[in-house]
Amino acid sequence: xxxxxxxxxxxxxxxxxxxxxxxxxxxxxxxxxxxxxxxxxxxxxxxxxxxxxxxxxxxxxxxxxxxxxxxxxxxxxxxxxxxxxxxxxxxxxxxxxxxxxxxxxxxxxxxxxxxxxxxxxxxxxxxxxxxxxxxxxxxxxxxxxxxxxxxxxxxxxxxxxxxxxxxxxxxxxxxxxxxxxxxxxxxxxxxxxxxxxxxxxxxxxxxxxxxxxxxxxxxxxxxxxxxxxxxxxxxxxxxxxxxxxxxxxxxxxxxxxxxxxxxxxxxxxxxxxxxxxxxxxxxxxxxxxxxxxxxxxxxxxxxxxxxxxxxxxxxxxxxxxxxxxxxxxxxxxxx
Amino acid sequence: xxxxxxxxxxxxxxxxxxxxxxxxxxxxxxxxxxxxxxxxxxxxxxxxxxxxxxxxxxxxxxxxxxxxxxxxxxxxxxxxxxxxxxxxxxxxxxxxxxxxxxxxxxxxxxxxxxxxxxxxxxxxxxxxxxxxxxxxxxxxxxxxxxxxxxxxxxxxxxxxxxxxxxxxxxxxxxxxxxxxxxxxxxxxxxxxxxxxxxxxxxxxxxxxxxxxxxxxxxxxxxxxxxxxxxxxxxxxxxxxxxxxxxxxxxxxxxxxxxxxxxxxxxxxxxxxxxxxxxxxxxxxxxxxxxxxxxxxxxxxxxxxxxxxxxxxxxxxxxxxxxxxxxxxx
Numbered sequence: 001x002x003x004x005x006x007x008x009x010x011x012x013x014x015x016x017x018x019x020x021x022x023x024x025x026x027x028x029x030x031x032x033x034x035x036x037x038x039x040x041x042x043x044x045x046x047x048x049x050x051x052x053x054x055x056x057x058x059x060x061x062x063x064x065x066x067x068x069x070x071x072x073x074x075x076x077x078x079x080x081x082x083x084x085x086x087x088x089x090x091x092x093x094x095x096x097x098x099x100x101x102x103x104x105x106x107x108x109x110x111x112x113x114x115x116x117x118x119x120x121x122x123x124x125x126x127x128x129x130x131x132x133x134x135x136x137x138x139x140x141x142x143x144x145x146x147x148x149x150x151x152x153x154x155x156x157x158x159x160x161x162x163x164x165x166x167x168x169x170x171x172x173x174x175x176x177x178x179x180x181x182x183x184x185x186x187x188x189x190x191x192x193x194x195x196x197x198x199x200x201x202x203x204x205x206x207x208x209x210x211x212x213x214x215x216x217x218x219x220x221x222x223x224x225x226x227x228x229x230x231x232x233x234x235x236x237x238x239x240x241x242x243x244x245x246x247x248x249x250x251x252x253x254x255x256x257x258x259x260x261x262x263x264x265x266x267x268x269x270x271x272x273x274x275x276x277x278x279x280x281x282x283x284x285x286x287x288x289x290x291x292x293x294x295x296x297x298x299x300x301x302x303x304x305x306x307x308x309x310x311x312x313x314x315x316x317x318x319x320x321x322x323x324x325x326x327x328x329x330x331x332x333x334x335x
Numbered sequence: 336x337x338x339x340x341x342x343x344x345x346x347x348x349x350x351x352x353x354x355x356x357x358x359x360x361x362x363x364x365x366x367x368x369x370x371x372x373x374x375x376x377x378x379x380x381x382x383x384x385x386x387x388x389x390x391x392x393x394x395x396x397x398x399x400x401x402x403x404x405x406x407x408x409x410x411x412x413x414x415x416x417x418x419x420x421x422x423x424x425x426x427x428x429x430x431x432x433x434x435x436x437x438x439x440x441x442x443x444x445x446x447x448x449x450x451x452x453x454x455x456x457x458x459x460x461x462x463x464x465x466x467x468x469x470x471x472x473x474x475x476x477x478x479x480x481x482x483x484x485x486x487x488x489x490x491x492x493x494x495x496x497x498x499x500x501x502x503x504x505x506x507x508x509x510x511x512x513x514x515x516x517x518x519x520x521x522x523x524x525x526x527x528x529x530x531x532x533x534x535x536x537x538x539x540x541x542x543x544x545x546x547x548x549x550x551x552x553x554x555x556x557x558x559x560x561x562x563x564x565x566x567x568x569x570x571x572x573x574x575x576x577x578x579x580x581x582x583x584x585x586x587x588x589x590x591x592x593x594x595x596x597x598x599x600x601x602x603x604x605x606x607x608x609x610x611x612x613x614x615x616x617x618x619x620x621x622x623x624x625x626x627x628x629x630x631x632x633x634x635x636x637x638x639x640x641x642x643x644x645x646x647x648x649x650x651x652x653x654x655x656x657x658x659x660x661x662x663x664x
Binding site (some may be wrong): 068099100101102103104105109111112113118119120121123126128129130131132133134135136137138140141147159160163164166167170323324325326327 | 361363389394395397399400401402403404405406407408409410411412413415430431434435439440441442443444445446447448479480482502503504
């Protein structure tokens, strides 16, 4: 594994273990979700992030609790990496009342206001304008915060992508745009949907500093994110990362994967971000022998706890169906 | 009105904007040409000089982008007023309004709220043809999570904005483009805010109820005046709020007059008029002495020539005829 920027990140043993733990949590959590889907505990759409874990985990290292995150419908990984408790995320998948959105959103709509996690947006490109607005609010209120917006390369074909990049650049807003380019917009390969296949080119055309990053390398992602957020916090306006990555699983549980070859998937699996990182960390002595097994055991306990919680959690009463369509008691700006 | 003064609907909107920007520093106005140009309908003329570029913010032609940014800014603690030039252009932002502003509170389990105000012009009458003249209020009034209001009077144009800003949920304000030059007296000072949930009886009557809103109010009042000369007494209900609908005021009037005609500049099919007709059937069927009538726009893209534009939209003659039909007089 290439680790060209390792020196720029303080990779203590503790930090390496944390990166591995965070990626493994997503992997094992989602593997469990896939099984629970087959068991019909989880319904609707389920979009797995498996293969892309280095992106959410690497980026989150550069964000603090005051920063905001806007994500997509493939956001379990982002939610867990942001620190949402697995039990709340799992209960949301089950549609239970103790879920992060009281079970109303399900897999695609995970929210957590106190962790400034703004979803969970299932309209491709729909989250980008929100991120621009969150950053505008920060700038107008003179708060030094970053809004990080995740989306896929499919979003680059949407008007909202271009409108948002232009607005963020024009108003010099503190947005970190993170394009997780996993090469497929559902089943349409990037070569078949984009006239320009380097998405970072679009960002540069709006005057936004942009980099392409190996999205299978958690350290490279963290390095790029730290550099970009440092520049944003220094008042440099938005930054853009195009992370080249790959999803190992189908687009959703309904996808027969007729649009890509098994050999292509197998080639990419050789770049598995968890395997590469753990091997590298062990080889360099950052990860002691047996440490991964300990981490795995802890994660499995957490996931079992989350599933048990979700199983036992109550359903929201039908009587509450209409609550929160509007705010119950209205408050005013100053009056 | 004692101590009153005459202002136009446009001036009322401008005063309301100025008041909001003055009263709360989290308020800002954003939209196409709201700053240097002064607003497509001149509603924000002079506000840029008074409040600066941060708070009277010109945007690129990116309806989805800046409406979505308004939603994000509202989530981030601001109180944005987003102006969209016309309801036709708002279709470019429909995704943000319907999929984000309207859903975020419920879908997040009550964690988020979107205290956003969106203002836009609507309606025909200025020969602006089919892409600047439609009345699509009904589409927004269809959506749970939104509140939709239509100030039909100068006082409501002056008073609804502040109340909308005080609301923790997204409010869409429709200003009929034919109203901006209307003049009327409003109070000289004090708190001019008005509620945005109730309908108002603009004229008392006993023989038939005209239910209307926005740009059709003055046509309905004019029709009532014509009918009064023939001894037909019309009550005129101004909906003011299109979502929620104030059923109580409508049904109280129908219980009194026993006849209802809905005047709605939207197209008839799937219209607000259809909704009000159905509610009247559900709630006041046994009070009715005649079927609920409707005066709506013809089902055609609004044409440019004056005579066709007039023929396509509700007019006084058509309202008068509908009332006479219901009364068989």
